[in-house]
Amino acid sequence: MKARLTLALGLLAARAAFGADGGSAHHGRSMNSAQTELGADAAFDRQGMLWAVHKVSGHIAISRSEDRGRSWENPVLVTPGPEPTDAGGDARPKIALGPKGEVYLTWTRPLSKPYTGEVRFSRSLDEGRTFSPPVVVHRDRQEITHRFDALAVDEQGRVFVAWIDKRDAVAASKDAPYRGAAIYFAVSSDRGATFAGDFKVAEHSCECCRIALTRAPDGDIVALWRHVFEPNIRDHALATLHADGTVSGFRRATFDDWRIDVCPHHGPGLGADADGRLHAVWHTGAPQDPGVFYARLDANGPESRRRVGGETAEHADLAATGRRVGIAWKEFDGERTRLRGMVSEDGGESWLERDLSATDGASGHPRVLAFDGRFYVLWNTASRPLGVLALP
Amino acid sequence: MTTRLCLRLCRRAIPVVPLLAVFFLPASAAELLLFTSRSFSEIRAANEGRPLVVSFWSVNCEPCKAEMAVLKRMHRAHPAVRVVLVSADPPALRPIVVRFLHRNDLGGFEIWQFGDEPEERLRYSVDRTWRGELPRAYFFDGKGGRTAHSGLPDEAWVEAWFAQAAPVESRTAPGKNADARAAPPRP
Numbered sequence: 269m270k271a272r273l274t275l276a277l278g279l280l281a282a283r284a285a286f287g288a289d290g291g292s293a294h295h296g297r298s299m300n301s302a303q304t305e306l307g308a309d310a311a312f313d314r315q316g317m318l319w320a321v322h323k324v325s326g327h328i329a330i331s332r333s334e335d336r337g338r339s340w341e342n343p344v345l346v347t348p349g350p351e352p353t354d355a356g357g358d359a360r361p362k363i364a365l366g367p368k369g370e371v372y373l374t375w376t377r378p379l380s381k382p383y384t385g386e387v388r389f390s391r392s393l394d395e396g397r398t399f400s401p402p403v404v405v406h407r408d409r410q411e412i413t414h415r416f417d418a419l420a421v422d423e424q425g426r427v428f429v430a431w432i433d434k435r436d437a438v439a440a441s442k443d444a445p446y447r448g449a450a451i452y453f454a455v456s457s458d459r460g461a462t463f464a465g466d467f468k469v470a471e472h473s474c475e476c477c478r479i480a481l482t483r484a485p486d487g488d489i490v491a492l493w494r495h496v497f498e499p500n501i502r503d504h505a506l507a508t509l510h511a512d513g514t515v516s517g518f519r520r521a522t523f524d525d526w527r528i529d530v531c532p533h534h535g536p537g538l539g540a541d542a543d544g545r546l547h548a549v550w551h552t553g554a555p556q557d558p559g560v561f562y563a564r565l566d567a568n569g570p571e572s573r574r575r576v577g578g579e580t581a582e583h584a585d586l587a588a589t590g591r592r593v594g595i596a597w598k599e600f601d602g603e604r605t606r607l608r609g610m611v612s613e614d615g616g617e618s619w620l621e622r623d624l625s626a627t628d629g630a631s632g633h634p635r636v637l638a639f640d641g642r643f644y645v646l647w648n649t650a651s652r653p654l655g656v657l658a659l660p
Numbered sequence: 661m662t663t664r665l666c667l668r669l670c671r672r673a674i675p676v677v678p679l680l681a682v683f684f685l686p687a688s689a690a691e692l693l694l695f696t697s698r699s700f701s702e703i704r705a706a707n708e709g710r711p712l713v714v715s716f717w718s719v720n721c722e723p724c725k726a727e728m729a730v731l732k733r734m735h736r737a738h739p740a741v742r743v744v745l746v747s748a749d750p751p752a753l754r755p756i757v758v759r760f761l762h763r764n765d766l767g768g769f770e771i772w773q774f775g776d777e778p779e780e781r782l783r784y785s786v787d788r789t790w791r792g793e794l795p796r797a798y799f800f801d802g803k804g805g806r807t808a809h810s811g812l813p814d815e816a817w818v819e820a821w822f823a824q825a826a827p828v829e830s831r832t833a834p835g836k837n838a839d840a841r842a843a844p845p846r847p
Contacts, residue, residue, distance in 0.1 A: 305752075355720070355749070355750060355752060355753055357779075357792060382719055382720070382756070382760065383720060383722060475722060476720060476721065528793075528810060528811035528812075529723045529726075529811050529812040530723055530793045530794065530795070530810055530811035530812070531718070531720070531721040531722070531723060531724070531793060531794045531795075532791075532792075532793045533792050533793065533794070534791060534792065534793070551791060553791060553793055553810055558789070558791070579788060579789060580780075580784070580788055582780070582791050582792070598780065600778075600780040600781065600783075600784050600788075602784060602788075605778060605780055605781075628778075629778060630776075630777075630778045630779075631778065
């Protein structure tokens with residue numbers, strides 16, 4: 269009882285301290301207090317309809333656009349009530365579309381203990397009119413980290429959900445501290461009615477960076493994530509996930525040698541071109557050469573590696589279509605957050621860079637999409653919700 | 661909308677809280693301050709000429725907790741060093757930050773939390789090269805020296821830094837003190 273009262277008073281006191289100070293904080297700009305609610309994702313269906321998942325008044329919601337994001341239909345609420353979603357810097361709800369018009373969604377709901385969460389899933393089989401009640405994807409129900417969900421659909425329409433999981437870290441002996449967390453996944457072969465899992469991808473991932481999933485031309489689902497190589501090197505690893513729960517081709521993908529015990533909150537982007545070559549964009553804080561980088565992830569190591577953007581470049585994303593590769597990222601210039609992009613027509617050998625947009629308010633991380641050989645960037649900002657920019 | 665609601669609640673809360681807070685609250689929770697794009701310069705100006713550590717952390721960052729424990733221990737041994745903690749969590753996480761502060765006694769530290777401005781603007785106001793990784797700490801020795809550090813720093817380095825920034829004359833043998841004054845290597 270006393271503990272509860274103390275906590276309640278603490279909340280009030282904190283509000284008081286913020287309220288008293290708050291008026292002087294804005295420099296006359298209109299700022300969105302709900303920066304964490306700007307995490308959004310989008311996908312094109314086969315007919316070119318653009319589907320976005322985002323937060324609306326605390327609900328998970330979807331919106332549709334017939335004109336490549338210039339205008340959006342009224343959103344459909346997915347969750348019956350407002351539902352908190354993970355506010356980790358790299359977290360956002362995810363959307364993927366099935367071959368028969370299925371709409372699949374995942375997001376992470378934080379639990380009461382710090383660093384904990386559960387990965388939730390909902391689907392629509394009636395073209396987005398109604399959504400199933402959210403279910404938890406993983407079988408493990410400990411109140412621990414199951415966060416940073418990633419979602420993809422393979423060629424046969426099977427639904428893959430991957431996430432960062434701390435069950436192995438929790439089970440580890442206190443005398444031998446566990447390096448980082450682990451990546452797990454689950455697969456649904458019945459359009460999201462049930463999931464088989466939990467399957468382990470790899471142990472010793474970083475704890476707080478999003479996972480990138482992409483579908484290779486051969487139909488396989490490939491994952492790229494920030495790993496913790498011994499002793500504490502936070503570079504990236506790559507593996508292919510199979511519907512039977514097996515994993516192949518685990519290998520180190522980036523070699524920046526960032527040795528650190530840190531939460532970068534900065535996950536990679538991944539795309540596969542028509543030839544099956546993998547293209548990636550990632551951030552490293554390695555002191556000798558920090559920044560955002562692009563490379564083709566060939567079997568022999570990163571090829572055509574190059575820096576993306578300037579000193580303040582961050583939160584880049586990538587897509588590939590045919591031989592084209594598109595990248596978008598944010599860059600703060602001291603006044604405004606700029607959205608910049610670059611495109612390669614030759615599989616990552618040469619690039620053309622351009623400015624796409626800017627905002628002086630809060631913004632989510634950009635998401636690069638490809639449709640019909642062209643790139644589009646979803647950039648959800650406080651001033652322009654669900655903004656979509658063409659990346660020529 | 662959220663701001664308006666908060667202001668309404670705050671107006672109601674202000675007359676009640678200070679009285680009760682004295683009895684029930686650790687100082688840290690009552691003094692959670694709003695971090696704006698001017699705060700870093702203000703914190704530095706307010707501590708001009710004295711050793712200062714500004715540590716950025718988050719309730720979603722496990723290594724941050726380890727850094728906090730180190731800073732707590734160091735501060736106890738070297739109270740002349742001012743330690744300021746800034747939660748880089750967005751305002752929506754305020755209740756979780758407060759709960760964290762209740763569970764972890766951080767008396768003696770000044771504690772701030774990121775306000776409503778875009779996160780990248782707040783980070784830029786601190787250091788344009790900081791990409792948001794946590795923990796991120798700045799060590800100012802009060803004589804113009806500044807060291808920025810990402811990730812959990814080496815404890816021996818932190819110890820040497822505190823010893824150099826604020827030597828504890830009465831407890832340290834002269835010879836040992838002289839050693840500690842040697843410039844510490846980077847963390």
